[in-house]
Amino acid sequence: MGGQQTVTARTGGTCVATLPTGREIVIPPGGCTGWHFHRVRLDAVVLSGTLTRVLHDRTVEVHTAGTTFVEPAGIGHIHLGHNLGTEPVVLHVTPALPAGTPFSIPTPPPAGITPADCGHHSPRHIP
Secondary structure, eight states: OSOOEEEEEEEEEEEEEEESSSSSEETTOOOBOSEEEEOOOOEEEESSSSSEEETSOOEEEEEEEEEOEOOSSSGOOOOEOOOOSSSOOEEEEEEEOTTTOOOOEOOOTTOOOOOHHHHOOOOOOOO
């Protein structure tokens, strides 16, 4: 799934492009999300920067500004995100979360992967 997707809203005969309801995630240069998973599927758009994701099977995916990706739900889809660039990574994420549900669930690295895969960063919860 590639390219940035927007929703077009009409207001008083004028079309206005807007992002779907969701949340913005910012990862500073050198930052890392730590290993985690999500309870629900997430659809993400990279608004700026370049996000490098390491998946549970050590697959590495690189997502540049303007691209989209899906994070499947469940503990079988543990992953982390790195910002290896020099500008902040800004993501727009559209989770289908009930009110009060944590956005992500921190978890230890998958078997065979060491914390070194995320440099000196430890797992943390994304609020």
